[in-house]
Amino acid sequence: MTASTMKAMINETTDSMHEAQPGSAGQVVTTDSPILATYKRAPVEFVRGSGVYLYDAEGTAYLDFVSGIAVNALGYDDAGLKAAMHGAVDGLVHTSNLYHTSPGERLAAALVAKSFADKVFFCNSGAEANEGAFKFARRWARTKGDAKHEIHALRGAFHGRLFGTLAATDRPAYRLPFRPLTPGVSIFERDLAELDAALSEDTVAALIVEPVQGEGGVRVLDHGFLRELRAVTRARNIALILDEIQCGLGRTGTLFAYEQAGIEPDMVTLAKPLAGGLPMGAILMTRAIAESIKPGDHGTTFGGGPFVASVALHVLQRLSDPAMLRHVTEVGAWFGHELHELARRTGRIRQVRGAGLMWGVDVMGTAAHVVSESLANGLLVCSAGDYTVRMLPPLISTQADLARGLSILEEVL
Numbered sequence: 001m002t003a004s005t006m007k008a009m010i011n012e013t014t015d016s017m018h019e020a021q022p023g024s025a026g027q028v029v030t031t032d033s034p035i036l037a038t039y040k041r042a043p044v045e046f047v048r049g050s051g052v053y054l055y056d057a058e059g060t061a062y063l064d065f066v067s068g069i070a071v072n073a074l075g076y077d078d079a080g081l082k083a084a085m086h087g088a089v090d091g092l093v094h095t096s097n098l099y100h101t102s103p104g105e106r107l108a109a110a111l112v113a114k115s116f117a118d119k120v121f122f123c124n125s126g127a128e129a130n131e132g133a134f135k136f137a138r139r140w141a142r143t144k145g146d147a148k149h150e151i152h153a154l155r156g157a158f159h160g161r162l163f164g165t166l167a168a169t170d171r172p173a174y175r176l177p178f179r180p181l182t183p184g185v186s187i188f189e190r191d192l193a194e195l196d197a198a199l200s201e202d203t204v205a206a207l208i209v210e211p212v213q214g215e216g217g218v219r220v221l222d223h224g225f226l227r228e229l230r231a232v233t234r235a236r237n238i239a240l241i242l243d244e245i246q247c248g249l250g251r252t253g254t255l256f257a258y259e260q261a262g263i264e265p266d267m268v269t270l271a272k273p274l275a276g277g278l279p280m281g282a283i284l285m286t287r288a289i290a291e292s293i294k295p296g297d298h299g300t301t302f303g304g305g306p307f308v309a310s311v312a313l314h315v316l317q318r319l320s321d322p323a324m325l326r327h328v329t330e331v332g333a334w335f336g337h338e339l340h341e342l343a344r345r346t347g348r349i350r351q352v353r354g355a356g357l358m359w360g361v362d363v364m365g366t367a368a369h370v371v372s373e374s375l376a377n378g379l380l381v382c383s384a385g386d387y388t389v390r391m392l393p394p395l396i397s398t399q400a401d402l403a404r405g406l407s408i409l410e411e412v413l
């Protein structure tokens with residue numbers, strides 16, 4: 001494909017790279033690809049990556065502010081990550097969870113040492129982690145009474161697209177085609193008074209919250225609000241599950257976003273960057289939750305296998321390095337300030353929201369248009385809803401990388 005055909009195709013792209021429209025919008029995307037079109041893919045094919053750049057077959061560089069949707073925290077072609085993967089190849093790849101293997105044990109111990117948690121369950125994706133957390137919350141809550149089973153989520157939430165998590169995901173287009181949704185899972189406003197009334201000690205097992213809502217438009221939940229939620233859920237014996245699948249593991253400048261609110265949850269779910277691009281999810285939990293779970297209550301064939309866990313050990317060590325976290329805090333604060341300046345200069349941004357290296361800007365016009373124009377100009381950004389352009393640069397991005405992305409964005413706007 002020539003560069004000019006590619007550019008023409010990019011300009012024709014009317015939707016974001018992340019959002020799938022078929023079914024939900026009554027419109028089915030057909031392409032020649034044998035891969036089912038659940039995503040409307042951008043008209044570009046990447047063949048390699050280096051640092052914060054992706055390259056197509058013609059060698060065109062794209063500055064990546066998507067990071068595989070918050071997965072590639074260490075960017076591309078990272079020497080340490082590659083060495084960890086090569087090293088893992090020489091070890092066992094898979095044995096099943098019927099046996100002990102050392103990498104998973106060591107990874108769980110490292111996660112426990114660095115967090116509030118006493119036990120860890122490994123799985124393969126974000127949605128799978130949240131599904132597991134719902135089951136664990138119910139198992140634990142049932143020890144307190146049979147009616148205690150409801151799961152509450154917040155307006156704007158995205159917790160996944162499997163049956164249970166879909167019911168906790170507040171996006172009508174994703175939900176409506178698949179009704180009836182899992183019962184006992186409901187969405188409430190991000191409002192303390194409404195939640196106070198909804199969080200009944202007798203019926204509610206868990207409240208699940210993203211400290212920074214990602215897909216819902218990059219909305220940073222106020223730390224005071226999180227503390228209030230913690231106080232109410234603790235007082236009423238309701239498990240507080242924090243979904244840090246997108247905002248966790250260093251993205252907001254601390255290893256876990258909850259640290260900044262000064263709270264301790266009952267469970268935290270992780271995935272995206274955990275194994276450097278290999279599929280892996282995790283549920284971190286307190287002893288009280290763990291003690292209600294018995295062998296046979298839950299399972300997964302691949303979760304926490306030795307290959308993926310060895311790689312995740314390396315990633316966790318890199319992302320929890322105080323120098324890395326300081327870097328994210330510093331460049332993230334600078335980036336946020338510059339986005340506000342950009343809004344002022346261009347008059348094309350209604351609102352700027354974010355923390356660390358997780359930012360959203362509400363643009364005039366559609367986010368999809370900015371996404372496709374940015375792609376045509378060598379910058380990858382994605383959307384979070386119809387009007388929010390979302391930026392999730394690799395955590396290794398320098399101020400110069402961020403400045404380059406800002407100047408492309410300014411031109412596009």
Ligand SMILES: Cc1ncc(COP(=O)(O)O)c(C=O)c1O
Nearest residue numbers: 125126127158159160214245246
């Ligand atoms: C906050 C949050 N939770 C859950 C998920 C689902 O993760 P996965 O796509 O790995 O199932 C995502 C994915 O974007 C997410 O951002």
